[in-house]
Amino acid sequence: MRVIVRIFLMVIYITSEAQAVTSPVADSLYATGNYIKAINHYAEDGSKASGLQIARAYNAIGNYEKAIAQYQNVLSQDATLQIAKFELGKLYLKTKDFKSAEKLFVDLTNVTDDNAEYHFYLGETFREEKKTERGLVSYKNAVVIDSTHLRSLFQLGKYYVGQREKDSALTFIDKGLHFYESDVAMLNLKALAYYNNDEYTKARPYFEKLIALGEHKEYIYEKLAYCYFKEWEFEPAKINYRKVLELNDENADAYFNLGQVFWKDRQIDSAQYYIKESIAVQKPFLLREYVALAGIARSKDDIKTALKYYKLAHQEDPEDALVYHNICTLADQYYKDPKIKLTYYEKYKERFGHKNDYMSKMVGKRISELKEEIHYDVK
Missing domain, CATH: 1.25.40.10 (Tetratricopeptide repeat domain)
Known part of the structure; x- marks a missing residue:
């Protein structure tokens, strides 16, 4: 509860930094997406808050160069304005200026150490810079501050799934699912954590839940089919491999694996047919x-x-x-x-x-x- 209160107070603080009066006409134009006219009105107003709104308007229309210049102008007037630093940092991240993004997010975490979003975006910057260990520290800091910070939990779970460190992965994945039990990204990671560890019986229900939640994706059906195959449940395996081929009739692995299922099920002619189909779809058309x-x-x-x-x-x-x-x-x-x-x-x-x-x-x-x-x- 204290974490939630702290975050709420932080939002109020960084928002109040730009609470100077702006033009009601400009605000109305901005709210309805009429950004160019809004910029002209904000420019007439000339306040610090209007300067920030001009930066946001340029960002909204995709003119990132002008948005960055405007944020920098705002910060030249008040270098302590956290909201401007935070938004500029995210914009640097979007435009792949990772060095500048890192500097801003490091500054923000030094000034305000208990904001999970600051640590998360610093982690995102480190990840883009291939500074993996530093990124993991930042994500973990975000989770210490806010145990429900799903994006940080996801990045940590994803990293450990990729490293095939199942127990470490599940530590973070299960925290996420405790608060968001139907989050498809977390469910997908949990399924893969078990699947990559050859625990097909444990992986299967999570792939099934993903499909029940509307995730009708080729790789999910393919992995679910393999789970059934490893459990010697041949009919469900065949059904799911055929689902894969409905989505992509050029999936050579699906044809081959379906052939393997028929072979194990002692249906030799069907096994031969699907393995030949696997060869056919792989042959280049020259x-x-x-x-x-x-x-x-x-x-x-x-x-x-x-x-x-x-x-x-x-x-x-x-x-x-x-x-x-x-x-x-x-x-x-x-x-x-x-x-x-x-x-x-x-x-x-x-x-x-x-x-x-x-x-x-x-x-x-x-x-x-x-x-x-x-x-x-x-x-």
Whole structure:
């Protein structure tokens, strides 16, 4: 209770720093999002509070350069104004000026050590700067001040989950869930803490709760499916892997793992099917690249290489009539034996001849010419 009272008093204090009278017209314009007009009115007012509102207005419209300059101007008039320092620090963090953000948040924590938000944002700055240990100290300081500070608890839980330190992770995660039992970010961390520790039975209910809360995400279904698989509950595992494929039908791991489930369940044909599907979705589709290389080779009069690349393109997409027609015309140039040439054109006719188009007519004409040539050669 004392923590809550302390935070409430702190909010009153930092807000009261800028309580000088501002223009009611400007305040109305600002409140309704008419920021440019509000800036003009605040500029006429000229008070410290109006200067702060101008900085906020520039920040709101995304003109961060002017917002920063205005905050700096306000602080040049009163370097003790915590609210201006705090908002400027967050803006530095947003614009990735981490050195300047760190300086402001360090100053704020030195001046007012019992504000959890100051410590949290200092922790965020350290995290961005890859100063991991210092960031952890700042998050922990925030939690000491405010045991319900969810964002700090999340960052601490996330770090220890990533380090696979389950017990340390759960210390902070469970504190968060004690106050916010349906927070999906914390539930996700708790599920992962158990999952990464191979405790699939303990992880499963948290993945299920996430789905019940509307988190219909690919990785959640995938991990839930694996939990069921490790518990030898094959039907729920199949259902959840199929959910993954409904969300992403190119997830090779889901196809493979579904195949593994069927294999363990002694359904060999289905296992083979899904593992083959895993291979199929991983195979790169290189039709465009092979056609381009064939075109380059053709421009260099390298018929052999052009033919090779068109054949590779045909393997990528056997249904592309134009690609196979190019194979026919190149084979016609490359081979001397009319019987070999004829086999290519006849294959085209068999595969694509039902199309009553220009290429089919040309192929039919060339087949007649080659047959006549072969006939006279035999004579």
